Amino acid sequence: MSATREDWQVLMGLFPPGWEELGRSAGAVARLRGFNSLNNLLRTLLLHVGCGWSLRETAVQAKLAGIADVSDVTLLNR
DSSP states (O other), rough: OOOHHHHHHHHTTTTOTTTHHHHTTTSSSSSSSOOOHHHHHHHHHHHHHTTOOOHHHHHHHHHHTSOOOOOOHHHHOO
């Protein structure tokens, strides 16, 4: 397991049980357009905020990491 994936698993362990369902029921997520899971959407958005990348750079890095294949405009709409 790579360090990046291992770090992500540690971070996910800090979230409350059922966080994905809470996000959906609270209306924070209506669609996952371009993402295959809520987990990958959150991971991509945290990369954007945590690394200080532009939306375009975040989209490129997410694609290179195999997390999501989305455009910068799709990220803006999320």
